[in-house]
Amino acid sequence: MxxxxxxxxxxxxxxxxxxxxxxxxxxxxxxxxxxxxxxxxxEPREVTERLDAESGRRALVLRTTPVLSLTSVEPLLTGGITYPVDGLVLDPDTGEVRRRDGGWFRGLLLFTLQAGRxxxxxxxxxxxxxxxxxxxxxxxxxxxxxxxxxxxxxxxxxxxxxxxxxxxxxxxxxxxxxxxxxxxx
Incomplete structure (x- = not known):
C-alpha cells in the first residue's frame, strides 16, 4: 500500500x-x-521502541501511532519479564498498552509492533x-x-x-x- x-x-x-x-x-x-x-x-512497517517501566507501571504508551498490532514485548535485561501479547490490551490510536490482568509492567522493555494504517x-x-x-x-x-x-x-x-x-x-x-x-x- x-x-x-x-x-x-x-x-x-x-x-x-x-x-x-x-x-x-x-x-x-x-x-x-x-x-x-x-x-x-x-504505510505499514515494523517499529521497535524501548520503554522504561523500572519503577513499575500499570500502562505504557507507545510513541508511534497508529498501531496495527503488537508483535512482542521482551525484556532488555537478562532475567526480565516477557509479556505475551495475548495478555495485553492495546489502544491502537493512542498507543496505550495495559496488561489484561490489571498487573504492572516492570523493567526495561523492547516493544516490537506493526505501525501504520x-x-x-x-x-x-x-x-x-x-x-x-x-x-x-x-x-x-x-x-x-x-x-x-x-x-x-x-x-x-x-x-x-x-x-x-x-x-x-x-x-x-x-x-x-x-x-x-x-x-x-
Whole structure:
C-alpha cells in the first residue's frame, strides 16, 4: 500500500509524458515522511521502541501511532519479564498498552509492533497529491499554470510550527482529522 503512486501524481499534475518520471518519483517519495510527521505512519512497517517501566507501571504508551498490532514485548535485561501479547490490551490510536490482568509492567522493555494504517483514505491521498503539486510548482512554475493575473492558489500563509512554508495550509487542513494526539511522534 502506497500513500501516493507516480500515476496519481502525474494525473494530479496533468502530465502525460514519461519525460519527468524520475524527478517526479523523487517528489512522490518525499511527501510520505512529511505527511507521516503530521498524522503518523501511513504505510505499514515494523517499529521497535524501548520503554522504561523500572519503577513499575500499570500502562505504557507507545510513541508511534497508529498501531496495527503488537508483535512482542521482551525484556532488555537478562532475567526480565516477557509479556505475551495475548495478555495485553492495546489502544491502537493512542498507543496505550495495559496488561489484561490489571498487573504492572516492570523493567526495561523492547516493544516490537506493526505501525501504520490498513488503508490510505481518499482525503489523505488528496493531501499527498496536493503537496506534490505544490512542491512541483516551486521547481516548474512555467509548466504548472497559475491563476489568471499571476495569482497563486497554493499560498501557504502563516507557517504551522514545525512545517515552515513547504506545506500549504489546505494540505494541513485536509490532514487535521488524522492528526497525531499531542505527545506522539
Amino acid at each position: 502506497a500513500l501516493l503512486t507516480l500515476a496519481e501524481a502525474k494525473k494530479q499534475l496533468n502530465i502525460t509524458s514519461d519525460t519527468d518520471d524520475d524527478e517526479l518519483q523523487t517528489y512522490v517519495d518525499a511527501v510520505t515522511p512529511v505527511i507521516e510527521e503530521y498524522i503518523g505512519p501511513v 490498513t488503508e490510505v483514505t481518499p482525503t489523505v491521498n488528496l493531501a499527498a497529491r496536493m503537496l506534490v503539486q505544490h512542491l512541483w510548482r516551486t521547481q516548474h512554475p512555467s509548466r504548472s499554470g497559475g491563476l489568471p493575473g499571476g495569482g497563486e492558489d497554493y499560498s501557504v500563509g502563516q507557517p504551522i510550527p514545525g512545517f515552515g512554508y513547504a506545506v500549504p495550509n489546505r494540505v494541513l487542513e485536509l490532514l487535521a482529522p488524522y492528526r497525531l494526539p499531542p505527545g506522539s511522534a
